[in-house]
Amino acid sequence: MQKKHTNPFRFNQVVEKEYFCRRQESTLVSDLIESGQNVALIGPRRTGKTSLALEVCRKAKRKVVHSDMMRVDSYAEVIKRLIESTMRDSKEPRIESLIQALAHLRPTWAIDPISGGTQLTVTPSPQSTPQNVVDTLRLIEKRCKSSGSILFIDEFQDLTALPKHESFIAQIRSEIQHWKDTAIIFAGSDRDKMKALFTDPDNPCYQSATILMIERLEEQTFKRYIHRRFEQTGKTIQPECIEQVLDLTNQHPNSAQKLLHFLWSKTPEKGLAETKTLQSALNLTIRAEQDEFERALGNLTLLQGRALKTAAKLGGESTNSIDFLEAARIRNHASATKALLRCVQLKILQKEGARYEFTNPFFRAWLKQLP
Numbered sequence: 001m002q003k004k005h006t007n008p009f010r011f012n013q014v015v016e017k018e019y020f021c022r023r024q025e026s027t028l029v030s031d032l033i034e035s036g037q038n039v040a041l042i043g044p045r046r047t048g049k050t051s052l053a054l055e056v057c058r059k060a061k062r063k064v065v066h067s068d069m070m071r072v073d074s075y076a077e078v079i080k081r082l083i084e085s086t087m088r089d090s091k092e093p094r095i096e097s098l099i100q101a102l103a104h105l106r107p108t109w110a111i112d113p114i115s116g117g118t119q120l121t122v123t124p125s126p127q128s129t130p131q132n133v134v135d136t137l138r139l140i141e142k143r144c145k146s147s148g149s150i151l152f153i154d155e156f157q158d159l160t161a162l163p164k165h166e167s168f169i170a171q172i173r174s175e176i177q178h179w180k181d182t183a184i185i186f187a188g189s190d191r192d193k194m195k196a197l198f199t200d201p202d203n204p205c206y207q208s209a210t211i212l213m214i215e216r217l218e219e220q221t222f223k224r225y226i227h228r229r230f231e232q233t234g235k236t237i238q239p240e241c242i243e244q245v246l247d248l249t250n251q252h253p254n255s256a257q258k259l260l261h262f263l264w265s266k267t268p269e270k271g272l273a274e275t276k277t278l279q280s281a282l283n284l285t286i287r288a289e290q291d292e293f294e295r296a297l298g299n300l301t302l303l304q305g306r307a308l309k310t311a312a313k314l315g316g317e318s319t320n321s322i323d324f325l326e327a328a329r330i331r332n333h334a335s336a337t338k339a340l341l342r343c344v345q346l347k348i349l350q351k352e353g354a355r356y357e358f359t360n361p362f363f364r365a366w367l368k369q370l371p
């Protein structure tokens with residue numbers, strides 16, 4: 001019997017292997033880390049920074065110490081995350097030497113109640129200082145060097161929420177600038193903070209990494225990928241339908257994959273995905289988030305709601321036009337701008353130059369369907 005295919009499109013999670021569309025930036029990241037250069041991946045949430053970093057390392061057969069600093073709130077927690085990520089793929093005798101070096105961090109074994117497996121956790125002293133973090137980094141670098149691993153510090157900008165972070169970041173910089181063999185990948189979703197860290201000449205991290213902006217997937221690469229994934233799983237997709245998916249989602253990787261996931265599941269086995277299949281996939285996607293959309297709209301004033309709905313229907317380019325004001329039934333530009341900026345503040349919209357874009361394309365699609 002022929003094996004049943006699983007859905008080839010994944011969203012809201014790190015993607016690897018065949019689920020990863022080999023994007024143009026992959027080669028560049030790979031070349032940089034192979035030559036020991038540090039890289040900083042900067043881009044909004046869910047554009048594929050973590051997937052890119054991990055997939056490039058996997059392809060290059062490099063081990064990776066992946067430490068996520070998201071919402072970290074103390075130096076002890078930074079150390080804990082660094083150490084636990086270092087130990088994640090270390091095997092026994094090697095781990096023992098690490099435990100010895102870290103005896104003061106009080107490592108303990110815990111039994112995972114679900115898998116039944118053992119897991120090592122560390123409890124650094126609550127009084128841990130920036131210097132302790134730097135010492136930990138030095139230790140990690142030694143291990144990375146001996147195993148050829150890459151250090152990957154994800155959501156790096158969250159370290160700037162720690163007390164005295166300026167001098168801490170300066171200390172990190174002076175430690176890592178001596179590293180000759182271990183490349184570091186930094187990634188972060190807060191564009192402004194990340195840019196300030198790496199491109200501001202007053203900042204200690206200035207010029208310590210090559211910066212790559214990670215946003216949309218390049219159109220032709222993504223189209224070929226979508227086409228191929230349908231074929232590989234015994235289905236086909238009309239080229240117009242691919243266009244529509246990219247159009248609807250503004251080519252945003254996670255949103256496009258989400259819609260494609262439902263599109264694929266709505267397409268019969270060995271069947272063809274076409275416009276009407278896409279419509280029902282879109283409805284399914286919207287339905288899953290509708291409560292959220294209703295709540296967000298309910299939190300706006302009537303005028304703000306009309307401005308948002310009009311931006312959905314007419315697009316966010318010409319919000320200064322007479323047509324926009326008439327459609328939104330708003331008297332003057334100042335009120336329209338104020339309403340739209342409120343939506344920016346609430347992260348419903350984002351401003352790209354003079355244009356307003358929906359952060360969630362399905363919110364826009366839902367508003368467009370409203371009377």
Ligand SMILES: Nc1ncnc2c1ncn2[C@@H]1O[C@H](COP(=O)(O)OP(=O)(O)O)[C@@H](O)[C@H]1O
Nearest residue numbers: 010011012013021046047048049050051254257
């Ligand atoms: N190269 C890619 N190929 C296919 N899908 C991708 C790719 N990059 C991102 N995605 C989509 O975006 C989602 C989020 O990716 P992730 O790596 O977690 O982003 P980030 O780290 O930027 O938040 C994935 O689940 C997937 O749907």
Ligand SMILES: [Mg+2]
Nearest residue numbers: 049050051154
């Ligand atoms: Mg990420």
